[in-house]
Amino acid sequence: MACFLSPLLYLYGYNTEKRLICPVRFSQVLEFEILRKSEKQTTGGVFVQLLKYILIAGFLVGLFIGIQFLMVVWNQEDQLFFETTISEQHQDEAAENAAIEEIRLTTADQEELHGWLRHPVDAADEPMPLLLYFGGNAEEKTQAALSHDWIEGYRIAFINYRGYGLSSGSPGENELFADSELIFDRLVERDDVSEDQVVSFGRSMGSAPATHLATARDLAGTILAAPYDSRVRVQEHRHPWLPIGPFIRHPFEVSTMAEEIGSPLLILTGTDDQVIPPEHSAVTADSWQGEVTANQYEGFGHNDMQMHPDYQGDIQAFLDELQ
Known part of the structure; x- marks a missing residue:
């Protein structure tokens, strides 16, 4: 027991x-x-605690990515188009300048485009080459009309995008492209413009309408400063963790359009450009089917490229060769 x-x-x-x-x-x-x-x-x-922390971290990361996605995709127009107003001082200076003519054009959908046509000093009324300037996304073109007095031998058109300066309407890719054709068509009707000597000049966002115009009209040449290859690829470069490509509403496929163009190109880039990195611009240069002159400015970025000592001379030399 x-x-x-x-x-x-x-x-x-x-x-x-x-x-x-x-x-x-x-x-x-x-x-x-x-x-x-x-x-x-x-x-x-x-x-259990570890699993809880992992779930909380995953939620916060997902929330951050979701907010970033909405900020990039939902507010595209606000981030792309800075519809700057015209300065009264610049407007008065342009109106009083004997070399600058005020231009107003009416679009097919009854919007009004406003801008300026700058003539060479002491230019006669005979036909001359025409340079069409398409600026960046925050650029009201009156100041450009005042400052581009260094270009010789060309009349230069500075027409504001829709919503910029005194132009009415709202900007968009389709509108920019259609308006570039309108500007060309109306200005080559003038007696003081040579229809076969028109050059487009696009800076930054303006590289898209300037390149589009080269596909839609017979241009003598094109100048691109800090151009896109594609706004889609630039945005993907800036936000590599976001699947935003299919949602970009204004893709500006410049390098794709370049494959159709056989006229000469001058392309200007800065090694320190953080807005449109030069490797993106290089894709457009490689895709261009015409003769390409590519100049890169060491140590200069997106917004100070025009300060490089060779900038004006490179542009003038290219324009002289086209005449």
Whole structure:
């Protein structure tokens, strides 16, 4: 009977050989059981806590990416088109400048495009080459009309995009492209413009309408400063973690359009351009089917390229070669 009960008696501290109660042995067994259960609970608790932290971190990362996605995709027009107003001072200066003529054009959908036509100093009324300037996304062109007095031998058109300056309407890729054709068609009707000597000049976002026009009309040449290859690829470069490509509403596929163009190109880039990195512009240069002159300015970026000492001379030399 003692043998049969000995395991149970041992558990409860009864020594079957000495017939003595052993409370120390019982307390050790009980402590072991409690510790073993506590370890299981602790291990499970750590796993649950770790899983909780992983889920919270995943939610926060997902929320951040979602907000970034909405900011890039939802507000595309606000981020792309900075519809700057005209300065009264610049407007007065342009109106008083004898070399600058005010231009107003009406589009097919009854919007009005406003801008300026700059004539060479002492230019006669005979036909001359025409340079069509398409500026950046934050550029109201009156200031450009005032500052581009260094270009010789060309009349230069500075027509504001829709919504910029005194132009009415809202800008968009289709509107910019259609308006570039309208500007060309209306201005070559003038007696003081040579229809076969028109050059487009696009800077930054303006590289898109300038390149489009080269596909739609017979141009003598094109100048592109810091051009896109594609706005889609530039945005993907800026936000590599966001699947935004299919959602870009104004893709500006400049390098694709370049594959259709056989006229000469001057392309100007800066090594330090962080807005449209020069490797993107190089894709457009490589895609262009006509003769390409590519000049890169060491140490200059997107917004100070025009300060390079060779900038004006490179443009003037290219324009002179086209005449």
